[in-house]
């Protein structure tokens with residue numbers, strides 16, 4: 311018996327969880343549940359995290375967490391339990407299968423069957439933000455090699471296990487050459503280890519357009535956090551209903567499974583909600599813990615039930631659906647179909663699912679890191695870049711020179727355009743002339759001289775080369 315943690319959540323949560331668990335037990339899943347309370351009640355009792363510390367102990371002990379949707383109260387500094395859980399438990403991979411159930415669920419994309427694998431921990435979601443000047447705020451986009459390696463390997467291993475043919479990577483590395491560039495580079499490196507699986511890369515903008523228009527062109531798509539957040543909702547929606555999709559959040563130790571939709575409070579307590587999304591999350595959970603037999607039985611019975619036209623209100627269509635049912639009756643229909651297979655929709659087979667091979671990240675030997683200059687960011691209210699350049703030139707000494715100024719990334723000095731709009735946030739690059747040695751002592755001197763010249767420095771970024779390769783971007787137009 312595998313012990314799993316269950317939270318029934320808020321709104322429609324308890325109803326869809328009861329329905330899901332009933333199906334799981336009827337299918338003979340060898341699980342034992344330990345229930346915890348999370349969500350609205352806990353938030354409103356004054357716990358801004360929405361979860362008690364004893365509940366964390368339960369989740370960490372059992373490692374597998376099946377969670378119904380919860381209501382995050384508006385305002386009041388309540389933290390999203392989803393984001394906290396993903397980060398605390400290191401759930402780096404978010405897996406969302408999005409499949410059309412044509413002709414049983416209405417969709418413009420009848421042959422769509424793709425899986426979005428979203429990096430779940432880093433990117434702009436590190437949430438490191440600062441206001442730097444009157445006019446400019448920033449959010450740090452952090453992408454790490456371990457983060458990329460883990461998620462890209464997960465995508466290929468998942469494709470291999472699920473017998474999928476292609477993995478596509480979406481990034482914007484034509485613009486973000488360092489961050490998205492690293493994601494793309496790691497994708498290319500790891501793709502080589504899976505020659506039996508086709509691989510391709512799309513720039514996210516045209517890739518997203520293609521996915522919304524011709525989703526059948528894709529199979530597994532892996533991408534950084536923010537793009538995945540947006541596109542996984544788009545992909546689920548265009549299959550026909552968000553009420554049908556489940557999601558897995560996978561980490562090295564723990565995993566959390568859920569529906570993609572929220573707690574739909576207006577539908578709560580009326581035996582109306584579709585339990586399919588949570589059930590799909592639960593099927594992924596059973597596969598994850600090796601209960602493939604029960605997972606397969608449930609998935610085929612669920613497909614058969616939809617095919618029989620037994621539908622909850624959200625997917626019920628006069629004419630094509632046969633019977634409008636509530637949450638409980640839908641669950642009973644799935645249970646009655648256990649052991650059967652769909653005849654028009656494709657039945658699933660998980661019997662030969664091998665375990666994913668996900669080795670722990672191995673640190674690489676450190677590169678030869680060389681400091682070659684510094685970007686000093688300055689808050690200045692003037693408008694003429696030549697003026698700030700004259701001031702900044704005064705702070706360079708011992709062969710350290712001002713080489714460039716950009717404003718929001720666009721080079722404005724030397725040889726800027728008078729048309730370029732400038733804010734009060736200036737990035738000023740200093741480097742030694744004639745390739746002389748540059749040290750942190752030089753940075754200290756520059757900053758000290760800036761104080762003497764009344765220049766308002768707000769931050770610095772060191773410019774490094776790693777094994778001789780430039781580790782910073784050039785200014786646009788440089």
Ligand code: NAD
Nearest residue numbers: 378379380381382553570571572573574575583584585624
């Ligand atoms: P929602 O997904 O709860 O509901 C949107 C609409 O979709 C509902 O009004 C309903 O018509 C329909 N719907 C959703 N799930 C359904 C189901 N299973 N069966 C039938 N119809 C269904 O989104 P919302 O109204 O924006 O959010 C409500 C609450 O849920 C908010 O408090 C939000 O913070 C929370 N939420 C939680 C999660 C989570 O816990 N994972 C995710 C999203 C939203």
